[in-house]
Amino acid sequence: MDTRQRHKLGGVVLRVENIHKTYGDNHVLRGVSLDIRKGETKVIIGPSGTGKSTLLRCINQLTMPDEGKVWLGDCEITSRREDINCARAKIGFVFQSFNLFTHLTALSNVRIAPMKVGKMPKAKATELAMKELERVGLADKADAYPAELSGGQQQRVSIARALAMSPQLILFDEPTSALDPELIGEVLTVMIDLARDGMTMLAVTHEMGFARVVADEIIFMEGGGILEQGPPEQLVRNPQHARTGEFLNKITELYGE
């Protein structure tokens, strides 16, 4: 609880304004807006096909939004004048399917972006990468290739890869959905530690345990928009919409407390 109070005062790191995205006839996002302040953790939940992942992808423009703006700090990164590569380097992204570079060791996976994008000398990048691997508890796996790691370990390496660029915030796209149940814990532990260390995070996940422990706010999305948002206790105990309560009941049944 105290962790949440501590970073209420930070400035807005990410501002998303009126994002629309259509695929053919399918209006996936219908004007989504949200703010995240420095050090905040927000969790997005909602039924599948409701645009949660698309929203994350629109934020760092792996998918181009049809309409709407995204600000990172004071900088509108949806502007054509802005170098999107530069902006993406400041936004960590953790994929559901990890997407580690298969031909590189864990160490190289973490080191490559600081070296090639951040122009950091190899020795310094190696040192940084080892530090980040230690942070996710995988320093001993530095020389392992992704195919030699478990899903949970791969996801932790991919978190280290995101951290190595010292991002202003990290987007998590269902980071534990592809994992065996017994591997979910290790990834959530890393994410909880990050949140407590003051990392700014926006996570699409149905791990309500995680949401309750660290989320400043839960955002319930349905039908391409935000139906309801609020602090975890409020949303869980006293949802304003029947649909929110219904959905929360369903995932509590599935995922437990």
Next chain:
Amino acid sequence: MVERGLPTTILLTLGLLGMGLLMGYPIAFLQVYGPRPVRWFCRGYEQVFRGIPAIVLILLFHSGLSRTFGILLPAFASGLLALGLRSSAYQSQIFRGAIQSVSEGQMQAARSVGMTKVQAIRYVILPQAFRLSIPPWTNEYSSVLKDTSLASAIGVHELMKQTTLIYTRIQFTKGVEWILVILILVALIYWVLTFVGNTALGFLERRTRIPGFETKGQVER
């Protein structure tokens, strides 16, 4: 046969494989990642050069050019150009297949850490596509090596040309049965070259192998 023909065959093979490699990779990447008109152009190029028999191309680049436009290329150069362009078209499709079997997530992950498209291709897609392309590429090596024999039609003094020169002579001096002997001998030389090359490529495949890129589908029983 061996002292003059063999080096020419090897030189021609290496030359057109190299030419195909240098052109094939850019064509493949442009066909996958290029802007639409460029993609169309690459597709057109690849379709043209894969759709014409090698012998027709060779004659086009030699007799065709010289008789119509007065551009007389040396036979070796015509052969290299015709077979090299053809090989670049075939190789581009090998590489395109390899590039497209690298999962989409790799590109997304590379872009998500701030790499430009070119950086992502250079550091993430290419190293993986290269590994995936070695097995099908051995196929291209094998067929290209043997296709060089077609250059004999325009008088390139490679292995096959030397062979025909020898057996047309030898049948009068030593008897017609020597035609068979000489042809079996040349067949054996081509076979050895193919074998040696493929063995070398197999070695390269093992050298660049990393976990996750090993030959799949092996079962114990």
